[in-house]
Amino acid sequence: MESSDIESVLNFLRKNHLSISESALIDDLFEKSQLGHLLPLPPLKIPAGSRPPPLQTSDGNSSDDQDFVSLGSSTTDLCSSEFTNPYGIQTLKGASSHASSDRLSQFGTARDYHEFDMQNDSTWYREKDEDYCMPSSFDHFDPFTGPSEDKFVMTLEKENQGKDFELVFDPILNPLEKANGFDKVWPTTLCSSFEGDVLNEVNDIEENNNSCSDNLVEHSKRTHDLQKKKREKDVDFNLKSNYDAAKAEEGDGIATNDESLMNANEDEYEVFDLRIIHRKNRTGFEENKDLPIVLNSVIGSRYVVEEYVGSAAFSKVVQARDLQTGIAVCLKIIKNEKDFFDQSLDEIKLLKLVNKHDPADERHILRLYDYFYFHEHLIIVSELLRANLYEFQKFNRESGGEPYFTLTRLQVIMRQCLEALDYLHDLGIIHCDLKPENILIKSYSRCEVKVIDLGSSCFQDDRLSLYVQSRSYRAPEVILGLPYDQKVDLWSLGCILAELVSGDVLFPNDELVFLLARVIGMLGPIDTDMLIRGQETSKYFTNEFDLYHINEETNQVEYITPQETSLGEHTQVSDTLFIDFITNLLEINPKRRPMAREALRHPWLSFPYET
Known part of the structure; x- marks a missing residue:
């Protein structure tokens, strides 16, 4: 190739803002110059989403706009002009680009490039599009990139397009192997092993090859300086062996950093x-x-x-x-x-x-x-397991037999439930849905039970939801939208105990405002501090902290006055230790409500009833 041809190509690339291609061409010139002659230039993948404007040839005619296509495409005609883009792919005439793309797309293998203005958009190249300038290997093994797959269907035209090209020796890869110089794939950046030779041979290039001008040499020096860091991380010949070698060379600092990242990931997942x-x-x-x-x-x-x-x-x-x-x-x-x-x-x-x-x-x-x-x-x-507490209590009452849930058995059941909750709470788990249906009997004769259904459970440091616990067993802090912890399970257990001893749900499944009215009527008023901090307080209380309800029929605000009652009246139990125990579990303010371990120390659980 003559010096004028090279300069024409460089001018063309500069004119069309193809700096990547220009840099790659200069790298090739440096590499081939030390051989004493210039080999045919390698192909470079240029996106075909937007084509450069037609060039005016020496005879005044426009160059065919299909000279510049993405690598691997066999859809364009060979330019008839004397001047051709050395980074284009030569194909046979007669193929329609549009038709071929449709045909290839039928097999799902034709690559669709996104639309962009390559001439005017200087940021069109992105890291994820690196394969634009690193072409795939077609006919020969490429030691720089390794085997790869082309993104396009291999057609008959593609298979035959390079048969008439002159075969030349490839003295760098294998002096005894013949290579198709035009179709041989070369990397756009030199391997790091060639870097020193290229920089040291700049003067020899000027002496041996006068076709390279001073401007070209200076431009290449600047280009190599800018790309130095990138070339140091070029592709290895043997991926696995060189990966191990590179890992050892990078030093303990990087290895330690990677190890710490892996350890942090293991701690989280x-x-x-x-x-x-x-x-x-x-x-x-x-x-x-x-x-x-x-x-x-x-x-x-x-x-x-x-x-x-x-x-x-x-x-x-x-x-x-x-x-x-x-x-x-x-x-x-x-x-x-x-x-x-x-x-x-x-x-x-x-x-x-x-x-x-x-x-x-x-x-x-x-x-x-x-x-x-x-x-x-x-x-x-x-x-x-056996029946749950709700079903068995219902069966026991309807069958007319001897009551199963005596105070003695309730002591045993409550102790097992508290031990289960204490264990869960020690692990940082909140059950969040404790109710009679989720406590199953393991043995009727030994009065053994088990807690089930952790599907709604969560860890205390999770992002806690406002919609937990079945309504009749929902703690006041959850209803008011306050932060909550494991003590909500103790509230639910108190509701269960009252239901087992009385046979009736302590707080029926009404609207939450009526449930709050029952809580206040039986256990006393809610602390003002809780009402002030509650995110949901305004749904149930006025600014003066009066309970209200909007009548859906009249759309009028109705005030609700809680009806006073007591736990003793509901449970029909006069045992003071029992009432004290259940009152502790049903403490409205969670700050005063005991944890499971504290509740296990209550004297009622160890009080000896006569059998």
């Missing part, structure tokens, strides 16, 4: 595996969003359904037999909803944590056996 069981050779959704419960059917290739137990807000429960162990288990089938799925994953995480720290099963918390994903449903397998 943990992993557990979810087994997914699916049909072989089938895809798509299940026909029914609800998993049908069929007796004697097998779930997860292991659990035989024996009995339907019941359903809750976001799950169904069945009794099943484990084919591997032969024992009866409980299967909780979560409904196919994203929120329910996520909430149940939280329950699995918490049960794993709770069971891990209670290997002897002494803390009265449900045991988790297994969990998996089956037919688009998350399945939680746990130990099989």
Whole structure:
């Protein structure tokens, strides 16, 4: 290539603001000059989203605008002009760019470049678009980049386009190997091993190759200085071996930093595996969003359904037999909803944590056996327990038999519940949904119970929600929108105890304003400090802290006067120790309400009743 041709190419690149291509061309000139001759120039990928304006050739005709395309495209004609862009890709005539793109897109392999003005937008190049100037390897192995895949479909024209090019020896990569000089892929920046030679041979280049002007040499020096740091991190020949070597060379400082980042990540995250069981050779959704419960059917290739137990807000429960162990288990089938799925994953995480720290099963918390994903449903397998306190109390009253929940048995149940809560609270967990339905009987004769359903539970340092606890068991601080902690579980336990001894819900599931009226009427007024700080206070109290309600029929404000009553009147129990114990659990102000460990020391729990 003549000196005038090189200068023309450089002028063209400068004129069209293609600084990356200009720099790459200069690098190639330096590299090839030490060989005593200039090899054919390598291709460079230039985005085709916006083409440069047509160039005027020496005969006054415009150059074909399809000379400049993205690397790998076989959709343009070879320029007939004497002057061609050395960084374009030569293709056969007769192919339509638009038609070929449509054809390639049918296979999902044609790359769509975003629209931009490459001539006027100096910031068009971004790091994620690095492959614009690092072309893929087509016909030969490229030691700078390694094997890569072209983004375009290989067509017959592409396969044949370089057959007539003269083969030349490649003295840098392999002196004995013949290479297609035009189609050989070269990196846009020199490998760091060549850097010193390039900078030291600037003077030799001027002597051996007079085609390079002084301006070209000075420009190249500046370019190499600007790109020095980038070249030091160029691609290695052997990715894995050089990665290990580079890791050792970077020193203990970087390694220590990476190790600290990994340790910090491990402290923040943990992993557990979810087994997914699916049909072989089938895809798509299940026909029914609800998993049908069929007796004697097998779930997860292991659990035989024996009995339907019941359903809750976001799950169904069945009794099943484990084919591997032969024992009866409980299967909780979560409904196919994203929120329910996520909430149940939280329950699995918490049960794993709770069971891990209670290997002897002494803390009265449900045991988790297994969990998996089956037919688009998350399945939680746990130990099989008996009826919950609500159902058993209802059965006991309706059957007309001897009352089961005597004060003696209530002592035993409350002690187990408090031990379970104390254990959860020590782990920083708030149950957040303690109610009779979530306390199950393990043994009727021994009066053993277990706390279940951690699906609504959270850690104390989580971002706490205002909508926790079932309404009849919701603590006053939650209703008023105050910060809360583990003591909300103690309030719920007090409501449960009053319900078990009386047979009636202590605070019926009415509107919250009426629930507050019952609380005030039975336990006394709410502290003014709590009302002032509560985010939700204005929904129930006026500025003078009077309870009010808006009548939906008349849209009028109605004031509510709490009706005075007492715990003794509701429970029909005159035992002073019992009333004192339940009054402590139902302390309105959480600052005065005991923790579970403190409540365990109350004398009522150890008072010996005659049997």
